[in-house]
Amino acid sequence: MSALSFDNVTVRLGAQNAITDVSFAAERGLVALVGPNGSGKTTLLRAACGLTPLQAGAVTLDGGAIAAMPPRQRGRTIAYLPQERRAAWPMSGRALVALGRHPFAGPMRRESEMDRAAIERGLDAADANGFADRNVDTLSGGERVRILLARAFAVEAPVLLADEPTAALDPAHQLSVLQALQDQAGRGTLVLTALHDLSLAARFASRIIVMDQGRIAADGAPDEALSDKILERVFGVRRQNGDLELA
């Protein structure tokens, strides 16, 4: 079990703070990161895997600063699924998934038995076996996300960060992607994922962190974090007969 911890973290992008004085710790489960556009979700995830320099504070994993980790070790410990879904080249799904093993590659870059097994487990966990041998250019948006998810699973890191994995997917794919993430969390991986859809977050996450203008506005179990007060203050909406309406 790995404990990811943010201690008073501030990240500045240009002249503005993207996140300000953020503190939280997480060690298990599916943690959803929600908040309006520009509230700092992506920046928080990038800070969690050491992709962005911190203005202040520290991000640590099991007590060690992520910024001080050698890149390969960090790559083995924290898997990151960014929002970018375009593959630069028309590679096969399986070849993309195999890139998840990059932090483990030896100097000759031969795929080991362990790599192959991890790739298969990743494909299984993301339910992406059926189209793994196809060129990614020919895959639908949902299939492509599942391939990229399998790529992130194939790292087999104790921490998985996912940035809006369900954006622009149809409802069935949204559910299957979140189910896969929840299952992964069930296997002991800490999954921290930014989500737009509050009802999906409430349904699948064991804990929700609400971001607002770069700060944590609420943090707790779903019904606690997404209280009527927070919905109205942060998102400008309120519950009405089970649906969300403009406040």
Added chain:
Amino acid sequence: MNAEVKATLGFAALAAILFVAALGFGAYPMGPVGAVAALFGAGGDEAVAIAREIRFPRALLGALVGGALGAAGAGLQGYFRNPLADPGIVGVTSSASLGAVIALYFGLGFDIVPLAAMGGGALGVIALFAVAGRGASALTLILAGVAVAAFANALTALALNMAPNPWALSEIAYWLMGSLRDANARDMMITGPLIIAGIAVLLTQRGALDALSLGEDAAASLGVNVPRTRLIVVIGATLAVGASVAAAGAIGFIGLVAPHLARPFVGHAPGKAILPAAFLGAALLNAADIGVRALSGFGTPIYLGVLTALVGAPFFFWLIRSNRARTA
């Protein structure tokens, strides 16, 4: 055997076939078999001298330059994640050419030309990073390369404009068209090791380039040091291309075409394409040089760079059109 090894061996065999074909092709009649025999001292003094002193250096230079351009193109396309990137894109070709042109302008002699070209290429890459900055994005680096190339081309045009006499003018103009004609063992001692070093430097980044297929953030999260990869790829490409321009002038399109044709054989993985693209580049350049020699039989000699551009430019049109469908 995996796809990378298969593609490498296949294109190496093709490069070897075209190397032998290039040995056997020319004004002096001796077939490939005769040329190889002459290299080992059979077939009379004349044949031996031609095979050893003219054909062999020329075919070897063709293979080295083609290999340099293919590998550099594959590395740069991989880093820029763009099949339209060409070794010229970072300005190395133009700045190395400028170095050579300055040497020709001042009549420093053919001994100095290769050194001046490599100096020009090195200055070009320093200017590139000075303009783009260390943490430059791929787009900034391309724009900085365009700026460096534009400035080097402007100075080259100025040198042509101010040429002291028609002799210097024609010498510069012909040199710019690119040729393997002046291949000799002494130049090869300088350019050969530099080209091989450049390709070796590029090969160290093959895993990182494959990972970059997922984008810079995902690659960085997998432990790739993206700024370091960028620096190493540009340095490797500069070594290889600078040395090849020094030996043979500016030869376009091989660096664009070879990686593109090699990539499907390795499942489109950009890093795995480097070595196959190098061998395919070697094969293509010797094929083009055979073409040059065949066409020169009809009168005015055609320069190698002219032929590769005539064949390569339509390929470029086609590539843009097919890529348009992919990125639409």
